[in-house]
Structure formats: C-alpha cells, structure tokens
Amino acid sequence: MTNILELSNLTKKFDSFSLNNVSFSLPKGFIMGFIGHNGAGKTTTIKLILDMLKKDSGSIKVFGKDNLIYKNEVMERIGVVMDSTYFVEEWNLADLEASVSPFYKNWNSKKYNDLLDDFYLDKSKKIKELSRGMKVKLMIAVALSHDADLLILDEPTSGLDAVSRNELMDILSDFITDENKGVLFSTHITTDLERVADFITFINKGEIVYSGTREELLEKYLVIKGGRGVLEPSQRELILGYREHSVGFDGLIEASMLRMMPESVVYEPCNLDDILVRTNMGGNSYE
Amino acid sequence: MNRILSFVKLDYAALKPYIKSIYMFVVIVVFMGLVNDSISLMFTMVMVGLPMILTYPFAISEKNNLDTLYSTLSLDRKDVVVGRYAFVLINEIIAILVLVIVAIIKSNFKPLDMSSEELVLYVCILSMFFSFIVSFQYPILFKLGYSKAKLYTYIPMMIIFFLIGLFPSIVQRLNLNIDLEAVGHMIFTNLVPISLLTFSLGIIFLVLSALISMKIYEKKDI
C-alpha cells in the first residue's frame, strides 16, 4: 500500500449542493492540507470517508481497503478530530476513556494519560468545562491513544489562538516522523499549512481543482504588481484576480507567463492565501 | 457481540447527565411500592416513567453529537441499533425485577392486593406495553432524531390509553356481545399461556421494530 487514502470519482448529491467526481490520493508518510472556502465540500468529503454520509457513487480506499467493506478494521486505525466535540459533555476524561477504549484493540491507557498530562488536561474535569483549545487537544489525545495510522482533522484550528495552532502543527509534525502514517487536514486557515503540509488538495464548489505538492502549487504562480496603464489588454488578460487601484495594479500570474509582461513589473512568490483569493480555486474572482 | 456489549455500556455511560433523576425515580418507585397500600401505584409510575427514560439515549445523542462519535468508532450502523434495543430489553428486565422484588418484599409484611398469578400477568402485560411503545417510537427516533420525533413519541401511549379507555364503550356500540366476565375468567384460568403469549408478542414487536430501525439508520446521513 503506497497510498494511505485514495478517493476515486466520489459523488454525493444534495438538494442545493453536490460533490462531483472527487478524486485524490494521499501517499503514506505525508501531510495533506485540504483547502477550500466554507461550503466548498471539505466536510462533506471527510464525512464520506468516515461513512457518516452515504456516497452516491465512487470508491474510497483507506490503507488500500474499501472503507465500507472493511469498516471496522479501517476505523480502528483512523483517529478523528473535528471542529467540535462529540462526547457527552457531562463526562470527565476518565469516563471518556472508559467509554471509547473498549472499541479499540490497541488502546494504550498509559499513552492516553501521558498525553493528558502533556496537554495539561485534568482527568477529573468534565468535558463541558474545557475551553475550545483544550477540547481539540482532547480529541487529539483520544486519536493518538489507539495507535492510529491515519489522522483526519476537519477544521480543528478554527477558533484557536496562534499558540494552540502552533502546538497542533508540532504534534502533527511529530506524528509524521513515522513514514507509515498519514494526515489529512482540512482548513480554511491556509497559514496553518504554509510550512508543514506536503500536499495540497484544493476543493471548490464540490470539485477538486488542484491536488499535488504544495511546492509545485506555490511555484506555479507569482504575485505581480505594476503601475497603471502599463499593461496591454492581452497582457491584462493573463493576470488572475486583477485589481487596479489609484496607484497601480496587482494580481497573480502563472510563472510561465511572466516573460509576456513588461519589464517594469515587480513580481514575488505567492502564498496559499493569494491563490485562494485570486483564482477560481478560491471560489471568488475579482473579475 | 463484543461491540454490541460495549455499545450498551456506552449508552449507560451516556446517561450520566440524567443519573441523579433516574436514581431518584427508582428510589421513589420502591418507596411508594413498599409504603402504599396498593402496589398498583408503583406499577403506574413505572408504566409512565420507563418509556420516558428509554428515550433519553436519543436526547443525549442529539445534544452531544453522539452519532458522530459512533461513526468514529469501529462500529457498524446495525451494531448501534441492536445495542440500543438491547439497552431497552435490559432496562425492561430490570424494571420488572424491581417490581417483582418489591412486591415480594412487601408481601412479607402485608398481604398484597393481588394474587401472585395476577402479578405475573400484570408484569407480562406491562412488558408488552413497554415493547409496543418502544417499537413504535424507536424507528421514528432513529429517523428524525429526538427533537423532531418528540411529538410522535407520545402517540403510542395515547393509542394505548385510548384503547383501554374506549374498550368498554366500543364493545357496547358494536353490540359485540362479549361477555367481559367470561373473558376475564378465561384469562385468569389460563394465566401461564396468556402471560407467555403477551410477553412473546412484546418480543416480536421489538424484533420487527429493530429490523425497521436498522434499515432506517443504515441509510441515514449524519
């Protein structure tokens, strides 16, 4: 098995939204950032992987196995973190362990307790007494305590402060030092992924618009700026998310098109946000 | 099997928010049964209280997104349904045991206001009653979730009370010439088979209901 996760032509239709022919793969040993606007289909895709939604067509393979036929086997090895907890709020952290550990052959109680210590989570505290950041850490502690090979995180960082977000990235970095593990991380906060993501999959309006390495994606585009009236119409067309203002213009351009631009323009590397905002990938176009 | 048992334990653990009120309920029921002249009060309380308690797992599930939790665990959808019905069965048995034990204890101090045969019959009818209610409610609860299904959960109770209340007048209206005394006599002379029949009917309701719930929950989008 070289791909820890493989989606093929996944389709799911709702009344007002549909996921169309979503296909992408995550090779084992890497972190994939799953980006898109709110409502683009990230959560829908993840719910399909976890069998929370029933697919209309397509295939989902985890660890090389069909996620439905081998559901129990597969779920034992997946750790899930969502943007809100799905535990009984009245439970304390010991109640939580007692309730979920019977479902995992490889539950490691020592690891769970060590992680709670590392995260400064008090075992006697009730879940409803935890802050949002602590809840996320709790879900991670549970996810890491049964020797999971694939971590799936759905918007875990929204509402977290920078320190907590950084701590999360450290945890994921540490997780991926094992080359047999993988991480799928969905977010609309692209800065989280700037450093640590190996692969990026971009989804927009239910369709995949890019899936490949982060480096390739960032090398494909450049931010371009220049003065007013410097561009011919044919040149202006090449610029994505073209924005003209009182003292000049800016936009994004494919690196391969740079030579078509006049010498006076300034260009610099872009980041994921630039791409999200300026291209159709982000769902909005300045045009 | 292991998974189903683990799920039942999870359902019990999930009752934590209600644990105090459940304990209090049990204490009051037992107290009433021992103290009161007639044990029928105790029966009535359990009749009203248990069906309510049996809907709590759905309420808690909805409030705490437990359907999501079930999805993250290595649990088949049908394990969830079977586990929930097992939870029902276990609680029905516990309720019946409590009633019977209290009745026995009480009979040591005061003669009961019913014979032991009548007790057995009432217990079987009670279990059929609970099974009917749950069989009706559960598929709706699985389909709609607690808050949307709540209104419908009152329907089976209403049906039963309606039938019981209207039974004599229906008989009169339709001139059915059913000699109620004779029916009553027949029942009491054939207590054992009638008890078994009512109990089995309850089980059949539950099994059919479970099959329907399984179909419903299997397809549900969470």
Next chain:
Amino acid sequence: MNIIISNTEGIPIYEQIKEQIKAAIFSGDLKDGDLLPSIRQLAKDLQISVITTMRAYNDLEQEGFIVSVQGKGSYVKPKNPELIKEKKLLEIEEHLLAAINASKLVKLSQEELIDMLKFLIEEESND
C-alpha cells in the same frame, strides 16, 4: 551541524538546506561518512514539510554529495576532489557568463569588464 533557514528571504527552503549542508561538508563540519539527520526528523526540527527536506536530500544525492541507504539514512559521500573541482569550474563559468551578458545589456566594454574583475579581486584579498 546547524541548519538555520529563513522564511523571508526569496530563496526556497530546500535550496537553503542544500547550501548549508554543502557548506558544512566543505568546511569540514560534516566529514566523510557522517550520518545526516533523518529526513523526517529534520522536517520536524525545522518545522517544515517532509517533502521539502526530501527534495533537498534527493538533490544532494543526485549532485553526488550524499548517499542514502534504505532503512539506515543518509551519509556524506566521500569527496572526489576531481569531481568537486570540475563542478566548481562549471559554476565559475556560469557566473562569468552571467556577468558578461549583464555587461552587454549596459554596453560595458571588454576592458571595463576585466578592470572590474581585477578591482574586485584586489578588494577581496585586502579584506
């Protein structure tokens, strides 16, 4: 060996890693046969993606500076002095050609260019 990367410079991170490892090899900080940090450990320490360190190591291996052994890690390849000199000569050639092309753009004459080179060499040796 220390590796310090800058996020704000225009140089891609994998390039920075390559340059610093090469520098460490040349300066003797890294000796022949030394074991380099694993790709994943390096990614974790520098808080960057695994693919970035992977790319740096792959390039270094292609360029002949390191050798990777499956299951063990990456080691500094024993230096081949001829190869290194050849590489450096190529590099010098490239830089000189770049200088020549730039001088053409501003219409610098050959003498002016050579004068510049001499001046700079003197400056360097005075430092």
